[in-house]
Amino acid sequence: MRNAVPTFRSPRLFSRVITPGIVLVLVMGLAGSLQADGSMGGHADHHGSAEPHIQYRQAVMSGIGANMGAIASILKNRLSMPGHVAIHATMIADSARLIAPAFEKKVVEGPTDAKAAIWEDWKDFQEDIAKMEEAARNLAKAASGQDPAAVGPAVKALGKSCGGCHEEFRKPKEESYKNAAR
Amino acid sequence: MGIAWIVLISVSSNPVLGESGAQPGDVGRGRHVFFATGGCTCHTNLPGEGKDAPLLAGGRGLKTPFGVFYSTNITPDPETGIGDWSDADFMRAMREGLSPDGEHYFPVFPYTSFSGLTDQDLVDLRAYLASLPAIRRENRPPDAPFPFSWRATLAGWKWLNFEPVPLPDAPDRSEAWIRGRYLVTAAAHCGECHTPRTLTGGLDRSMWLAGSREGPEGELAPNITPDPKTGIGRWSVADLVWYLEMGIKPDGDDTQGLMAEVIEHGYSHLPKSDLEAIAVYLKALPAIEHDLRRE
Numbered sequence: 001m002r003n004a005v006p007t008f009r010s011p012r013l014f015s016r017v018i019t020p021g022i023v024l025v026l027v028m029g030l031a032g033s034l035q036a037d038g039s040m041g042g043h044a045d046h047h048g049s050a051e052p053h054i055q056y057r058q059a060v061m062s063g064i065g066a067n068m069g070a071i072a073s074i075l076k077n078r079l080s081m082p083g084h085v086a087i088h089a090t091m092i093a094d095s096a097r098l099i100a101p102a103f104e105k106k107v108v109e110g111p112t113d114a115k116a117a118i119w120e121d122w123k124d125f126q127e128d129i130a131k132m133e134e135a136a137r138n139l140a141k142a143a144s145g146q147d148p149a150a151v152g153p154a155v156k157a158l159g160k161s162c163g164g165c166h167e168e169f170r171k172p173k174e175e176s177y178k179n180a181a182r
Numbered sequence: 183m184g185i186a187w188i189v190l191i192s193v194s195s196n197p198v199l200g201e202s203g204a205q206p207g208d209v210g211r212g213r214h215v216f217f218a219t220g221g222c223t224c225h226t227n228l229p230g231e232g233k234d235a236p237l238l239a240g241g242r243g244l245k246t247p248f249g250v251f252y253s254t255n256i257t258p259d260p261e262t263g264i265g266d267w268s269d270a271d272f273m274r275a276m277r278e279g280l281s282p283d284g285e286h287y288f289p290v291f292p293y294t295s296f297s298g299l300t301d302q303d304l305v306d307l308r309a310y311l312a313s314l315p316a317i318r319r320e321n322r323p324p325d326a327p328f329p330f331s332w333r334a335t336l337a338g339w340k341w342l343n344f345e346p347v348p349l350p351d352a353p354d355r356s357e358a359w360i361r362g363r364y365l366v367t368a369a370a371h372c373g374e375c376h377t378p379r380t381l382t383g384g385l386d387r388s389m390w391l392a393g394s395r396e397g398p399e400g401e402l403a404p405n406i407t408p409d410p411k412t413g414i415g416r417w418s419v420a421d422l423v424w425y426l427e428m429g430i431k432p433d434g435d436d437t438q439g440l441m442a443e444v445i446e447h448g449y450s451h452l453p454k455s456d457l458e459a460i461a462v463y464l465k466a467l468p469a470i471e472h473d474l475r476r477e
Contacts (some may be wrong), residue, residue, distance in 0.1 A: 160436075
């Protein structure tokens with residue numbers, strides 16, 4: 001009885017059956033063309049590892065994320081790590097200076113979530129990095145100062161600067177290369 | 183067929199204000215309820231109009247598998263908003279998905295979850311919304327193919343998919359869990375995005391909060407059951423509270439999309455006790471393994 005209203009089914013049918021069907025056909029076509037020219041596209045070697053620029057810039061960004069995670073870990077768990085938040089924040093601020101050189105060479109093909117917008121809007125990208133560095137220096141200052149209440153808002157501001165840049169220049173999780181089965 | 187009539191009757195006989203004994207709406211308490219809903223951000227067209235988008239004046243396109251539906255104006259403008267509604271109208275809309283004229287709302291509006299809100303929270307929320315600036319903006323019809331654009335079909339949809347949120351007594355549970363269940367299930371309406379849907383667009387309750395690839399605006403809403411591999415099993419209560427306050431994940435990454443908005447304009451303004459209650463409830467859910475990235 002509950003299945004007696006078929007009118008709602010068609011879009012689902014489309015997303016569940018027809019769309020995968022189309023994707024399958026496209027993938028098969030792509031596989032065929034890869035075989036035909038015998039290459040993987042030139043940005044990954046035969047073992048599927050990352051192009052060196054992608055590898056390096058991902059290492060830089062992961063380092064920043066790790067320091068952010070460390071700051072969060074100290075604060076949310078109230079760990080007694082005197083001076084650590086300021087050091088992590090300084091490491092993030094210093095790492096900000098690595099980002100632009102790391103991304104200077106345009107590489108968008110391969111296992112990366114970098115959007116082409118980085119190179120199209122290079123000036124905006126650099127401005128976002130500068131904002132991030134400033135937010136990280138502010139946090140370092142707040143964390144070494146006498147006012148613990150200033151730390152929370154400074155972390156939030158730093159997090160927002162990450163998010164603002166990622167929104168423009170990093171592919172959303174729905175489109176991430178990480179979604180592909182490895 | 184018998185079940186259908188029972189559901190229809192129970193839907194249409196939901197209590198409205200007057201019988202409920204709720205105190206008059208309070209703006210301060212209502213602000214709290216507003217934050218618990220995530221700041222009603224679907225009603226502000228931030229993606230389309232940016233930071234200057236008129237607050238709560240609607241017009242935001244919500245992409246669903248059934249078409250694009252536009253959120254409505256919920257400012258107190260009497261003609262294009264909800265300014266001339268009574269509290270009873272507001273409660274009926276929130277609980278039963280019916281307009282003051284008796285038209286069905288498209289279930290992209292999560293009355294399915296809000297049906298679990300208490301009378302008091304509803305009148306308080308109404309009072310808060312009424313205190314905000316009125317903005318004149320006409321509502322926009324959906325861009326959806328027939329029959330999904332046709333409101334009369336929704337009676338059938340409700341029959342298939344809508345039951346007021348059940349929140350049975352749970353004497354064995356902690357106060358935090360009970361508060362967390364109320365917040366997650368009714369107010370914060372987490373299940374509307376984080377639970378996958380059935381063929382007819384109803385929530386698949388056997389997969390409660392196990393994540394969905396078809397969140398509004400085409401977003402992927404992650405598995406938030408405590409499965410260690412595919413869910414939040416490795417997140418502590420402190421991680422979850424911090425996340426809902428700051429939008430920063432345990433690995434230091436930030437949050438994007440609708441979740442970033444509901445944190446910024448909603449959940450991050452809740453008292454810590456409420457965030458802890460949400461975390462306690464989520465951590466106590468049955469873990470469901472559901473890998474969205476590889477589906």
